[in-house]
Amino acid sequence: MEEKNLHLKGDKTDKKMKAYKHLKKALMWHKVKELWSKGLNKSQISQEVGIHRKTVRHYLEMDEKEFYNWIGKRKNLPPKLHGYYDFVKEHLENHPYLSASQIEDRLKERYPDFPEVHSKTVYNFVQSIRSAHQIAKPKNKHVRVFEKREETAYGEEAQVDFGVYNLAKQGGGQQKVWVFAMVLSRSRQKFVHLQTSPFTTATSIYAHQLAFEYFQGVPRHIVYDQDRVFMVDENYGDLILTSDFQHYVQNESFEVVFCRKADPQTKGKIENVIKYVKYNFLRGREFTNIAGLNQSASDWLKRTGNRKKHSTTRLVPHHEWLKEKEYLLPIKNLLKEPEVASSKPYTVLKDHTISYKGNFYSLPVGTYKGENTQVLVSHEDGKLVVRSLEKAHIASHTISILKGKYIRNRDHARDKASGIExxxxxxxxxxxxTDKAKEFIEGIRNDKPRYLNDNLRLILSKTGNQDTEVVSKAIDYCLENSYYNALKFTELIAYFKKEKEPALVISHRKPQVPQQANTTPATSKINTYEKIIQQ
Structure with a gap:
């Protein structure tokens, strides 16, 4: 019965959506006819209402009766895309969160001879398959509000940021990938570089050079977060750069601009690029090797990232870059790969540690695979960096100047592969x-993957036997404000719990009079005292 009700509800929703679409088309048809009667030609009408010139011509060829018969007919799937039905259906079933834009990109990547069709056609094709097989797309209810800023001049500014994403590996497991991205603020031309270890100052400088080669020039200013890759300290507003980055900036054409931490108003463009890379390019992919992934990223930029109309400017970034590159400054430094610190193989001990210059350094549980397990160890930027023999990043430690010490990362003691799910x-x-509970826990996983275990333990230990209404209010508040933190969540539970408690009622009672106060004292007659005095 419940399934039937859901089906009927879905049918009603589909009918409402269809009626809404028909109404939009009808209003558009009347608008086209009105502008035509005023003397505008087809191209002018197309620009005015924002639809293709062929659609304008099609509308003008129909009278009102023909138009309503046309929109009432059931539309068939575009014949050009029939051959891709199973491919799209399989992708949506395995990855229901993929957008139509991502599906279009995967089709072009898989099939080099994919026909030239409008993105709207692909969107309708994907939506029809979702509807036919009831493959709903998970909804993200979080909306961040940004204030619109004036566009910068050509060649004036770029923005840089980093990201990290977990990719599934072929054969099982996950591979963490670090992302460097730069975007030219005016044209929105993007560049992406990926690697399997955290970015250091040296590898970040190399990524800058790759970006400048890609853009064929250098912008006048580059906006950054106050990132430890580039800064060593902030002295009451005076930013102190790392020596390598400071030397690089002094010998290149651009000036650095550091914005405040978590300041989307200043660097919202690059934050959107990082999100675009994660959820349009990386999401749903399998990791094979980093060289192949970077090549795929380059192809994605040519095909989608820089070739599709930008949602804000409504312009194609690549076309705008052809103008902007004329305003970029010349590149001063030649492209040079960063010097890789010499690595030496070290044997992993049974307790998941390595012995390095008189000290023991911890490694994640699971690193030891048996006798003769080895890792590569190098000294980089004042840190001890441990990688696998395949050069994948395993751990980093600050090098101790003392001897006989055990330098331990508490996170390494946890077997995160087992029990986390x-x-x-x-x-x-x-x-x-509830769905919101799932969304909140998944948000913690995406926002704080390194501390997921800590957050889950706190939730499990502190949220037992709580009022469901209080828990629901705390979850809602966290989702609305993007608080993916168990400590904040438990504090909100305590707050809403206290808020729900009834107010203390002070009753006004008559004061209790002690029993002794009601006792009547013994008295004597005055004549008795007078007789005593007269004697």
Whole structure:
């Protein structure tokens, strides 16, 4: 019965959507006819209402009766895309969160001879498959509000930021990938470089040079976060750069601009690029090797990232870059790969540590695979960096100047590969097993993957036997304000719990009079005292 009701509800929703689309088309048809009657030609009408010239011509060829018969007919799938039905259906079933834009990009990547069709055609094709097979797309209810800034001049500014993303590996497991991205603020031309270890100052400088080669020039200013890759300290507003980066800036054409931390108003463009790379390019891919992934990223930029109309400017970034590159400054430094610190193989001990210059340094649980397990160890930027024999990043430690010490990262002691999914299920169940609870726990996983275990443990230990209404209010507040933090969540539970408690009522009672106060004291007659005095 419940399934039937859901089906009927879905049918009603589909009918409402269809009626809404028909109404939009009808209003557009009347608008086209009105502008035509005023003497505008087809091209002018197309620019005025924002539809293709062929659609304008099609509308003008129909009278009102023909138009309503046309929109009432059931539309067939575009014949050009029939052969791709199974490919799209399989992708949507395996990855329902993929957007139509991502599906279009995957089709072009998989099939070099994919026909030239409008993105709207692909969108309708994807939506029809979703509807036919009831493949709903998970909704993200978080909307960040940004204030619109004036466009910068050509060649004036670029923005830089970093990101990290977990990719599934062929054969199982995950591979963490670090992202460097730069975007020219005016044209929105993007550049992306990926690697399997955190960016250091040296590798970041190399990524800058790759970006300048890609852009064929250097912008006058580059906006950054106050990142430790580039800064060593902030002295009451005076930013102190790392020596290598400061030397690089002094010998290149651009000036640095550091914005405040978490300041989307200043560097919202690059934040959107990082999100675009994660959720349009990386999401749903499998990792094979970093060289192949960087080549795929380059192809994606040519095909989608810089070739599709930007949602804000409504212009194609590549076309705008052809203008902007004329305003860029010349590149002073020649492209040079960063010097790779010499690595030496070290044997991993049974307790998941390595012995390095008289000290023991921890490694993640699971690194030791048996006798003769080895890792590569190097000294980079004052840190001890440990990589696998395949050069994948494993751990980093500050080098101790003392001897006989055990330098331990507490996170290494946890076997994160086992039990984490079970803990997530238990935490969701503790929070009521609702869609919002799932969204909140998944948000913690995406926002703080390194501290997921800590957050889950806190939720499991602090949210038992709580009022469901209080828990629901705390989850809503966290989702609305993007607070993916268990400590903040438990504090909100305590706050809403206290808020729900009834106010203390002070009753006004009559004061209790002690029993002794009602006792009547003994008295004597005055005549008795007078007789005593007269004697």
């Amino acid at each position: 079970e803990k997530m299920v238990l935490a969701i169940d503790k929070l009521g097993n």
